[in-house]
Amino acid sequence: GAVVSQHPSWVICKSGTSVKIECRSLDFQATTMFWYRQFPKQSLMLMATSNEGSKATYEQGVEKDKFLINHASLTLSTLTVTSAHPEDSSFYICSSPRWGGVQETQYFGPGTRLLVL
Amino acid sequence: SQQGEEDPQALSIQEGENATMNCSYKTSINNLQWYRQNSGRGLVHLILIRSNEREKHSGRLRVTLDTSKKSSSLLITASRAADTASYFCAGLNQGAQKLVFGQGTRLTINP
Numbered sequence: 001g002a003v004v005s006q007h008p009s010w011v012i013c014k015s016g017t018s019v020k021i022e023c024r025s026l027d028f029q030a031t032t033m034f035w036y037r038q039f040p041k042q043s044l045m046l047m048a049t050s051n052e053g054s055k056a057t058y059e060q061g062v063e064k065d066k067f068l069i070n071h072a073s074l075t076l077s078t079l080t081v082t083s084a085h086p087e088d089s090s091f092y093i094c095s096s097p098r099w100g101g102v103q104e105t106q107y108f109g110p111g112t113r114l115l116v117l
Numbered sequence: 118s119q120q121g122e123e124d125p126q127a128l129s130i131q132e133g134e135n136a137t138m139n140c141s142y143k144t145s146i147n148n149l150q151w152y153r154q155n156s157g158r159g160l161v162h163l164i165l166i167r168s169n170e171r172e173k174h175s176g177r178l179r180v181t182l183d184t185s186k187k188s189s190s191l192l193i194t195a196s197r198a199a200d201t202a203s204y205f206c207a208g209l210n211q212g213a214q215k216l217v218f219g220q221g222t223r224l225t226i227n228p
Binding site for chain 1: 150152157158159160161162165205207215216217218219220221223
């Protein structure tokens, strides 16, 4: 069964609004979670690393003020797309290594499809 | 870009045939992993090969790794229609502890 869940699975919003995406580890504690973005027919691009109890680490070119990440508990990380625009429309996927912070194997959530009108 | 490259970008074969996908990466890695993604879905981990391994098998999957050439291959034998999906390689960067994904191969198995 799934070990990482995401909510919502899809969302449509108007330009300028903010959207929150949740990523939960279901039966393990996730001190680290990763957020990826995937455009159609493209690969996954790592956006940021979410660390429980500390600030997220963002990849080069990813605006931290636009993509707010909060990892307040050991089972939940949230990604908020602030003031979303049509170019933010994408498939957002989270993942977590099951044991600590070493990426031996990643467990991926089912993804959230965001469409900004 | 630090992303690896995969070839072919798209592969279409008949059911029962073998499918081979290749992946090249740029940085030093601790291990290389292969994932499968059905259309519009999340990723499913298939197999992991460590940097000190050269070949690994799992069911109908066979993975090779050549660290001198920074390349890997995934072989799916006796393909089935249900194998239709996108396949991604991902290298775990030494030090950075981050997965870097290849561009992916879209595999279509025709019944």
